[in-house]
Amino acid sequence: MTEILQTPKLVTVFGGSGFIGRYVVRELAQRGYLVRVACRRPDLAGHLQPLGNVGQISAVQANLRVRWSVDRAVQGADHVVNLVGILAESGRQKFSTIQEFGARAIAEAARSVGAGLTHGSALGADLNSRSNYARTKALGEKAVLETLGNAVIFRPSIVFGPEDQFFNRFAAMARLSPVLPLIGGGKTKFQPVYVGDVAEAIARSVDGEVAGGKIYELGGPNVLSFRQCMEEMLQVIGRERLLVSVPWWLAGLQGAILGRLPGKLLTSDQVILLRSDNVVSAQAENERRTFEGLGIRPQSTAAILPTYLWRYRAAGQFTRRTFA
Template identity: 40%
Template sequence: MQDRLVTMFGGGGFLGRYVAQDLLKAGIRIRIAERNPGDAFFIKPMGGLGQTQFVAADITKPATLVRALEGADAAINFVGILKGDFQKVHVEGARNAAEAAKAAGVRDFVQISAIGASHEAASHYARSKAASEDAVREAIPDAMIMRPSVVFGPEDGFINRFAAIARMVPVMVPVMRPDTKFQPVYVADVADAVVKALLDPAAYRGRTFELGGPQILSMREINRFILDSIGKPDKQIFEVPDAMGRAMARMGFLPGAPISWDQWLSLQSNNVVGEDADGFEAFDIAPRPLAAVADKWLVQYRTHGRFANKAAGEV
């Protein structure tokens, strides 16, 4: 395994940094391919001398991908956006990366998708994720597809966003679509699954995995957990009426938390693992619940930080 090289498109992102760390621990060489490689230089100290490479590449520009994949044994496409040109980034970009990998003789390819990816989905985001899977499989039929639910961790843009709002608002925390359900999954557990797939690819090629945590929580329950965790249990949750939420989404703004119309459409469906889907059990991984790890970083949102009484938010 020490002789293998894995190219990671978008490897300096939230999930990518955890996968990079695990691959480096396994002795695998990695090549981080980013539009701005300098943004990922923080990964270099995680590995040994010469174990990490960096290259400028943009999956929407096929000519930049040849050098990124030269000599690679496997590739992972982490690149994804929540707003913008989904067709260009998710679909065309994924197709470019997979076709370039095939042309370079790369044996294994992992596409990071998302739970809810479907051609029949209401949101453009979810439809583009389904189309990206098709584009990858057209080029590399035995590519491995990973569909995580909402991923949480110290650098996430989900739990941290709501925690920041909860700390900022004086009395009531606005929550849109409070009954929509999620299956939050810890970033390190998703990374573990990706790395296990690459360490034993023969067991996972051509398969799609839906990765969700051990708990299914509503948007209301997630926000209540956050309030309790940051020492704000007395704050109330204001359940934003659908008519108001729809209007805010049309305007593209919810106080303290931007939301697009496409994100509003995504909130109309639950974000949970399908009943018959392959998941963490295929990797012999027991995913960790939000409560098991959230204190490690949610402490920053308490009034007095680590010196606060979590129940009261005070010293």
């Protein structure tokens, strides 16, 4: 008898060329899925090709502000993953456009083709937040669940990994500056989560192993203050730097100024975000809407940071010692 080969399932990943996206694409490719990466600049997504076999990963142009491009990107998809988000507004890239209306557009497009949906949000999402970022993240979640009640939503804490914009940014600063700023005294708490663990959780949702209609909160094994994050980073790169506390009023002023400059090193909205801890809630832990409930053991900063921050050491990989 002739064996009938089953066509691999197709997954459309919006924002698949970004930091978290590339790890999600890799996990899906390793599982044998066909992956369609929907992004604004598919010509800049060539770095994804080596993550899968020939023809397994393709990139298409899609812009959340242009609804027909979203509909086109999900045609024929069995599952849709939305990882699009911005940390600062720029030009026509607005929080409400991308994180609220964009999330609804993707959910409606997924519903129209009968595809499942996994939505990437963030810890701190709050309908009542003074932060535009946090509020629109929550509005995006609301739009998704109103459109597709069985969607899976993940809220990770601050995500770290080789391409992150947190530890890398401050490590690069430490190479040039004798001091590092601690906004609000560095007391804000985080639960840093490794990007590979987040990608594994998302891939499992695509596999159908995660119950839908719920919001899962993803945090690493350790809760660290901003100061502790900086101290651990400095120890890994073997540099001694003065950690200077920046009061909230001054941080707000700096955010107002720097937020208007190219690069947006700090914005007023980010200062507002830093006033609240970014850790997994007790309710999520009790209801097992966490890594533990997903059967994933998250990796710590101590295990991962040395694998990529070594390039900020004085002698790179040849540095023999780090400061205790």
